Amino acid sequence: xxxxPVVLDVDxxxxxSLALLLAARSPALNLLGATCVTGNVAVDKVVDNTxxxxxxxxxxxxxxxxxxxxxxxxxxxxxxxxxGEDGLGGLNASLPAPARDPEPVHAVDFLxxxxxxxxxPVTLIPLGPLxxxxxxxxxxxxxxxxxxxxxxxGGAVGSGNASAVAEFNIRQDPEAAEIVLTSGLDVTLYTWxxxxxxxxxxTEAAGMMGSDSPSAQLAGRLMDFMLRNHDDRTETSIGDAGxxxxxxxxxxxxxxxxxxxxxLTGTWTRGMTVADQRPGAWVHKESAWQPPMGNxxxxxxxxxxxxxxxxxxxxxxxxxxxx
Amino acid sequence: MSEPRHRIIYDxxxxxxxxxxxxxxxxxxxxxxLALTTIFGNGGTATTTANALRLVEAVGRPxxxxxxxxxxxxxxSYDGHGARVHGADGLGxxxxxxxxxxxxxxxxxxxxxxxxxxxxxxxTLVAVGPLTNLALAVSLEPGIADAVREVIIMGGAANVAxxxxxxxEANIHNDxxxxxxxxxxxxxxxxxxxxxxxxxxxxxxxxxxxYAIGNPATDFIARIVPFYHRFHTRQGVDGIYVHDSSAIMYxxxxxxxxTRSAYVRVCLGHEGTRGQTIPDWxxxxxxxxxxxxxxxxxxxxxxxxxxxRLIHGFA
Numbered sequence: 001x002x003x004x005p006v007v008l009d010v011d012x013x014x015x016x017s018l019a020l021l022l023a024a025r026s027p028a029l030n031l032l033g034a035t036c037v038t039g040n041v042a043v044d045k046v047v048d049n050t051x052x053x054x055x056x057x058x059x060x061x062x063x064x065x066x067x068x069x070x071x072x073x074x075x076x077x078x079x080x081x082x083x084g085e086d087g088l089g090g091l092n093a094s095l096p097a098p099a100r101d102p103e104p105v106h107a108v109d110f111l112x113x114x115x116x117x118x119x120x121p122v123t124l125i126p127l128g129p130l131x132x133x134x135x136x137x138x139x140x141x142x143x144x145x146x147x148x149x150x151x152x153x154g155g156a157v158g159s160g161n162a163s164a165v166a167e168f169n170i171r172q173d174p175e176a177a178e179i180v181l182t183s184g185l186d187v188t189l190y191t192w193x194x195x196x197x198x199x200x201x202x203t204e205a206a207g208m209m210g211s212d213s214p215s216a217q218l219a220g221r222l223m224d225f226m227l228r229n230h231d232d233r234t235e236t237s238i239g240d241a242g243x244x245x246x247x248x249x250x251x252x253x254x255x256x257x258x259x260x261x262x263x264l265t266g267t268w269t270r271g272m273t274v275a276d277q278r279p280g281a282w283v284h285k286e287s288a289w290q291p292p293m294g295n296x297x298x299x300x301x302x303x304x305x306x307x308x309x310x311x312x313x314x315x316x317x318x319x320x321x322x323x
Numbered sequence: 324m325s326e327p328r329h330r331i332i333y334d335x336x337x338x339x340x341x342x343x344x345x346x347x348x349x350x351x352x353x354x355x356x357l358a359l360t361t362i363f364g365n366g367g368t369a370t371t372t373a374n375a376l377r378l379v380e381a382v383g384r385p386x387x388x389x390x391x392x393x394x395x396x397x398x399x400s401y402d403g404h405g406a407r408v409h410g411a412d413g414l415g416x417x418x419x420x421x422x423x424x425x426x427x428x429x430x431x432x433x434x435x436x437x438x439x440x441x442x443x444x445x446x447t448l449v450a451v452g453p454l455t456n457l458a459l460a461v462s463l464e465p466g467i468a469d470a471v472r473e474v475i476i477m478g479g480a481a482n483v484a485x486x487x488x489x490x491x492e493a494n495i496h497n498d499x500x501x502x503x504x505x506x507x508x509x510x511x512x513x514x515x516x517x518x519x520x521x522x523x524x525x526x527x528x529x530x531x532x533x534y535a536i537g538n539p540a541t542d543f544i545a546r547i548v549p550f551y552h553r554f555h556t557r558q559g560v561d562g563i564y565v566h567d568s569s570a571i572m573y574x575x576x577x578x579x580x581x582t583r584s585a586y587v588r589v590c591l592g593h594e595g596t597r598g599q600t601i602p603d604w605x606x607x608x609x610x611x612x613x614x615x616x617x618x619x620x621x622x623x624x625x626x627x628x629x630x631x632r633l634i635h636g637f638a
Binding site for chain 1: 393397398433458459462463500507591592
């Protein structure tokens with residue numbers, strides 16, 4: 001198997017499913033595994049959804065590991081109102097039973113073992129709350145040697161969704177996000193600012209549903225659910241799949257490097273990803289001004305919509321075996 | 324003994340008082356030490372691990388595994404202030420030779436999770452440093468909250484001032500987020516905080532009498548305590564507070580302590596409150612779970628027991 005070695009950490013999730021389909025079908029990626037975390041729905045549902053989606057994509061061989069069932073400090077808040085009670089827009093029951101069981105080890109141990117034995121450093125693509133990754137970094141710090149970079153869906157520089165300023169994944173587990181953003185690793189945030197921009201229309205979704213490719217059919221059905229579940233929308237986003245697309249074609253994502261920390265207190269701002277956009281020369285200008293945040297991450301500022309739309313559609317519609 | 328004896332995992336950052344508590348545990352028939360798991364606090368994790376190995380070697384128990392724990396708090400960075408209290412080597416600048424032993428394979432958190440799940444209802448955790456390992460363990464295996472027999476921690480300050488800050492005790496201050504996880508995990512948790520540990524002072528005269536016993540444990544203690552004692556003297560204390568040994572004493576005989584149950588909120592950091600432990604005595608927050616908080620102690624009986632154990636345990 002060739003391609004960029006990746007592991008997806010997911011809370012599947014409708015758009016996580018789109019991300020899994022893209023990662024499983026793209027010849028540019030070598031999908032080594034998926035680890036699951038409570039986020040959009042509870043982790044046991046996430047595991048079942050993930051196994052089933054991978055099987056539809058013809059990658060029932062990909063190992064799936066069960067991770068944390070709640071954030072470090074926060075209480076679980078379900079997003080079933082977005083993703084359906086099953087987390088899959090009601091489609092879970094219609095998919096074939098998975099051919100594979102989840103791994104017998106915890107997601108953190110699975111990741112640590114995989115990273116310790118991988119032949120080249122692995123790109124982690126977390127698409128839910130960052131609980132598993134944070135526990136990995138603190139419990140198995142030697143694992144960082146096996147991480148090439150982290151491309152996560154989370155955060156916002158402009159408006160949030162979970163609150164006025166906080167994006168859902170970060171707001172679900174702000175402490176975990178702070179651990180990841182201050183890890184010193186090469187971290188890129190595919191933020192809420194770009195999350196909603198890569199979209200397909202109802203007509204396009206119907207076209208995918210009529211495809212010969214099971215992956216495209218499932219992608220079309222998931223998009224159809226999102227459009228019917230949000231009757232104010234005429235288009236629906238590929239969401240998390242955009243983060244995967246940005247690993248395949250980094251040129252399609254415009255980023256800026258900023259110091260960025262997670263607001264852990266705040267009355268209205270807990271979970272906000274605070275980007276320090278001050279020019280460097282300003283930071284020490286006045287002794288009373290707040291000092292540098294001490295880290296630097298890459299933050300998405302614009303996305304090449306057509307490029308990622310084409311990439312997604314070609315990958316899921318291609319009937320050929322990705323190998 | 325009415326209760327079966329405690330089979331403990333001792334999560335520790337030795338540390339002068341951690342060492343004194345270890346000797347107490349080793350000398351007490353109510354306690355069987357299964358393993359030491361290490362954490363930063365009184366020194367960095369590499370230092371405390373080296374010291375934990377010295378302790379099991381000193382009592383002739385190289386079979387007790389030592390598992391190295393987390394190197395960093397969940398959030399913020401380790402401040403290294405423990406060296407002012409415990410010395411750069413964590414053992415009162417006694418400059419002891421390194422142990423010939425090595426830590427066991429694996430991490431502290433994974434060991435704690437697996438050992439508790441292997442024998443549900445049997446294992447007691449006694450944690451006397453920052454609570455990072457316990458937080459990681461319960462994150463990896465939430466089932467340990469039900470499977471552990473009891474969790475006893477040295478940490479926190481309920482109705483008294485803090486020591487690391489005006490409101491925070493050092494262990495909680497060193498990893499407040501981990502403490503929040505541990506205090507809210509829903510396991511049977513006893514907080515042996517400054518309310519109890521600073522109520523007992525081993526005076527200069529008491530310590531001199533202890534050193535005079537002249538067995539291997541008290542000789543070890545005589546080498547490490549003077550630095551720690553001088554820190555207390557500079558704080559205006561005649562003698563030393565009995566922090567970590569109080570947690571072991573709770574495992575040995577909880578009737579030494581006056582306790583009260585309440586939900587305790589661990590504050591995470593706004594406006595200087597990081598690591599504050601606020602007991603909700605009047606249940607105004609209507610929050611769960613309740614924690615068993617030590618508020619007082621029979622100090623004279625505790626000190627007499629400590630001396631008696633150190634005499635007979637190493638005779």
